[in-house]
Amino acid sequence: MKPDSLFAQRSIVAVALVVLGIAAILNYVQEHVRVFNREQDRLQTQAHVIEENLNQTLVALNGVLGDIRQQLPAVEPADNLNRYLKTLSDGMPSVRTLAVLDVNGHALAASRPELVGFQLIDPDYRQQAEFQMAGRLDIDTLYISPPFRSTLGAFVIGVSRTWTDSRGKVGGVVIATLDRNYFSPLLDSIRYAPDMKAALVHWDGDVFLAEPEQNGLADANFLRQGSFFAEHRQSGRDITVLPHVRFSQGDARMMIQRTVKPAGLKMDKPLVVEIDRSVDEIYATWRRDARLFAALYTLILITSLFVLHAYQRKQKEADLREAAAAQRIEASERFMKTITDHLPAMVAYWTDELRCRFANGAYLEWFGKAPQELIGTRIQDLLGEELFRKNEPYIRAALQGERQQFARTLIKADGSTGYTWAQYIPDRQEGIVHGFFVLVSDVTPLKEAERALAESEWKLRTIIETEPECVTLLAADGTVQQMNPAGLAMFGAASEQQVAGTSMGGMIDAPYQPAFNALLADVGEGKSGTLTFELVGLTGIHCWLECHAVPMRDRNERITGSLCVMRDITDRKKAEQELQHLAQTDSLTGLANRRHFMALAEQELEHCSRYGGPLAVLMADIDRFKKINDTHGHKCGDAVIRRMAELCRKTLRSADVVGRLGGEEFAVVLPETDLRHAVDVAELLRQRIGQAEVHTDTGEVIRFTVSIGVASRTDKNADIETLLAQADEALYAAKNSGRDKVCEYEAAATGVGENGGAARPKS
């Protein structure tokens, strides 16, 4: 809060308090005047009540005294007069005694008969009466005596009129004494406050009656030089109001003095009613209210000052907090501006009235504006009508609280085409949209990169789709995601949908599936590998594929699957198989040649060694084959050899391994066959060969025989060469024993065979 504001607040409170104080003071001054006027009116009214009563009394007495005076000659004797006076006196409660006095003051008749003959009048009053009687007599005047003590001791005022005898000579006075006991309650009745005093005073200053009764006051005389009473007398006014009199002792008082002198009544001296009240008591309520207000005002003053002080202190604290917050906001705004100015994007804020409130450096630069030019500008003016019309739906939607994003192609200031990606982000606070943030990114490089990427993708796709090899993408679980047309053709699929989601492992032949799964597992670990396998496609086409698999990774280098490039190697595989077949097969007989036979024999021997079964070997050689050749020609010799091979195939089991070791020599491995059964097989073979015929082109029939050596595996450590050598030894024995024989090899050779070797003929 500014010092000016603090001062203003203090001034306002001070002025308010002063105004309140002045208003209250004015009000209390007015109230003071009102209290004064009201009290003055009330005192005057009360004085008037007494005056009226006295007026009536005096007028009535004047009449009564006049009546008595006229009746005097008629009322005789004295007793009758006494009764007459008593009757009149009883009818007038204010009158204590009615009496007819002679000039000496002796009672000639009285309402109280006991007074007859006594001198009733006070000596002072008698002097006055005598004075009246001496010649200044006025029979029309009502004489009011000063208060005096009567013969019976009562304190009275005498009211008298002069009477004359039949000769017109003054005979005395007709007098009525006013009873103080009658006027005392009357005077007391007009006192409406305890502090109120009332007195009935004779014109000469003698006090006749005072309420409340005060010691000595009844006998006091107010007619002193400079007294208030003397001033009232001298003023000649009927009424005197003294708002603030102070006696030598006592409090200040408001006093009313009223002369009692009925109009039309001739009196020698009037009476005076004097009423007064204590000024302190008159203003007691006012003063109490004023004190109360003063206390209240002081309380209000202190409270106001305290509240103001507390409020201003809180305001100062709030100001400090606000200033700190403003500093933070300013720093934050500076920070935000620094950030936004370095952002490779245009940032701005538009209010709900579509006026710019903030724009970063890039935004200003794009539109070529300075900050002071742009802030407050209408968006229509900045964008222009055409662009505004295009963007207006997004603007309206953003102001409805919906986030907007859209692409826009713009012509830049330098004339080049720029691509932007705009976002309108509503500024929603407590459900109300106050404006929206604009974030515009220049995506021209991205667009160009996208275009280049699209071109690259198109090229790649073209390559893949025209690639004669199968290119397929597999998911991490080995299912097909994508496959190019060449791949679809290999797998016999009509469309990509037919294979999409299918397990690749399930599509290849069962024997290769473990190896293929192992390959995918390796790829899943980041390795690459190659596998050749056979495949029977969906349409039943058989082919050989060579698959090269590499891992596929996402942008985080996470392996997401595998890329498999599969080449159809069926032709190559067939050629290889053909070559292998040729390399392993004897071209004349189709049997395994020596090398292949030896390999197969090794396998069988190894199997036998592993599982512990028996195994036998035959060595067969056509007898005197040279002669056949020589007799029928080499071609017929070949036919004999082929027939020999045929008979071997027909006679022996498929599990038996037959090979042509060279010329007319054949070897056979008989798995799971002991020597005895091997000899039987050899014998059967010998017999069938012996029964066979080969027809030459010339119609001749060639018959031939064979010698067979049999050896069985008795020594577990014996290799195939040893066994063949043993069988060959038995063959040698068969040859030597006359041919067309089967000889078995015996380990403990004792005279076996014709040459005494370790073989002996079977038959």
Ligand SMILES: Nc1nc2c(ncn2[C@@H]2O[C@H](COP(=O)(O)OP(=O)(O)OP(=O)(O)O)[C@@H](O)[C@H]2O)c(=O)[nH]1
């Ligand atoms: N037609 C033909 N003859 C062959 C082939 N290979 C070897 N020969 C001949 O087979 C003959 C083998 O003769 P020999 O080794 O002397 O034995 P043999 O005449 O059968 O006499 P024994 O074995 O003792 O009964 C030779 O004359 C070879 O030229 C062949 O592939 N075809």
